[in-house]
Amino acid sequence: QVQLQESGPGLLKPPETLSLTCSVSGDSIKTFLWSWIRQPPGKGLEWLGHIYSSGTTNYNSSLKSRTTLSMDTSKNQFSLKMTSLSVADTAVYYCARLVSSYGYFDYWGPGVMVTVSS
Amino acid sequence: SSELTQDPAVSVALGQTVRITCQGDSLRTYYTGWYQQKPGQAPLLVLYGYNNRPAGIPDRFSGSSSGDTASLIITGAQAEDEADYYCNSRDTSGTHYVFGPGTAVTVL
Numbered sequence: 001q002v003q004l005q006e007s008g009p010g011l012l013k014p015p016e017t018l019s020l021t022c023s024v025s026g027d028s029i030k031t032f033l034w035s036w037i038r039q040p041p042g043k044g045l046e047w048l049g050h051i052y053s054s055g056t057t058n059y060n061s062s063l064k065s066r067t068t069l070s071m072d073t074s075k076n077q078f079s080l081k082m083t084s085l086s087v088a089d090t091a092v093y094y095c096a097r098l099v100s101s102y103g104y105f106d107y108w109g110p111g112v113m114v115t116v117s118s
Numbered sequence: 119s120s121e122l123t124q125d126p127a128v129s130v131a132l133g134q135t136v137r138i139t140c141q142g143d144s145l146r147t148y149y150t151g152w153y154q155q156k157p158g159q160a161p162l163l164v165l166y167g168y169n170n171r172p173a174g175i176p177d178r179f180s181g182s183s184s185g186d187t188a189s190l191i192i193t194g195a196q197a198e199d200e201a202d203y204y205c206n207s208r209d210t211s212g213t214h215y216v217f218g219p220g221t222a223v224t225v226l
Contacts, residue, residue, distance in 0.1 A: 035215075045153075045161065045204055045217040060214060094160055102167050103208050103215065104151030108160040 002026040004095050004109035011115050018082040018116075022095030022109060029053060029076050033098040035105060036069065036080045038091040046091075050098050051078055085116045121209050122218035129224040130195045138190040138221045140205030148208040150188035152181065155202045155220075164203075165190055192223075200225045 008020035022034070035050040049059035051069040059067050063082070071078040082089065092113050096105040122142040130136035140150060149168070153161035163172050169181040178196070182189045188207075192199055205218040 037217075044219045045206075047206075047215040047217065050215075058213065098215075099166075102149045102151070104149070104163060104166040104206065105153075105161075106163050106166070106172060108162075111160050 002097060002107040004097070004107055006093060006095050006109045006112040008093075008112055008114070010113055011117065012085055013118055014086050014116060015084045016116075018080070018085055018089070018093075018114060020080045020093055020095075020112065020114075022078050022080075024076050024078070024097075027097070028073075029071060029078055030073055033100050034071070034078045035096045035098045037094045037096055037105070037108075038089075039094070039111075040088075040091040043091075048080065048082075087116050087118075090114065090116045121216045122205055122207060124203075124205060124218040124221045126219070127222040127224065129226055130192070131226050132197065133194055135191065135193045136195055136223060138192075138203050138223065140188045140190075140207075140218045141186055142207065142210075142216075142218075143186055144207050144210045144212075144216070145183065145186050145188050147210075148212065150181070150183065151206045152179075152188075152190045153204045153206070154199075155204065156200075161204060195223075195225050197225050199223060 003025045030053040033050045036048040066083045068081040092111040094111045095109045097107040152165040155161045165181045180191045202220045204220045
């Protein structure tokens with residue numbers, strides 16, 4: 001059974017940098033693609049980007065300038081870094097496995113709430 | 119704004135059938151995923167491709183697609199099906215991924 005778990009700080013101030021890590025068990029991150037998705041309180045889901053084991057990344061165009069994904073295959077983890085945070089970045093951040101052949105996300109972490117407040 | 123559109127809310131009587139639709143130009147070309155999200159929980163994949171259920175998803179969940187519209191159909195809705203439902207696909211460029219705004223399903 002594939003399991004994902006996000007970890008990282010829950011409270012940040014503008015314009016700090018967010019760093020989150022997703023730990024994967026039950027599958028090697030050398031397979032599939034691995035994504036970050038966020039959900040502001042009371043709102044819908046927003047795809048942030050994904051990364052493949054080759055290091056290839058793909059980002060949401062609206063956030064590309066502030067977002068960096070990376071991967072540590074030795075730890076079976078992948079990470080999100082988002083710079084210049086504002087209150088609009090307050091959201092639950094999920095990591096998920098992407099099945100690119102069909103374009104769906106089949107396994108999700110429980111999510112981590114990130115609040116950006118001065 | 120999302121490239122995919124969904125009705126904000128629908129309601130269904132217990133045991134009846136409800137259709138949740140997702141519309142967008144990219145759906146003419148790319149597959150759709152459907153997710154159920156209950157309060158305080160992560161989204162759960164309930165359907166992918168045209169009509170494929172992951173293991174453990176009840177067979178009352180099914181799907182269809184025609185042109186620019188994909189549908190998630192719940193046949194014989196149960197109280198536990200009350201949730202928000204999101205669709206996703208690639209965008210029209212095929213390089214990025216998008217989600218619909220979600221449909222809140224109420225089981226009466």
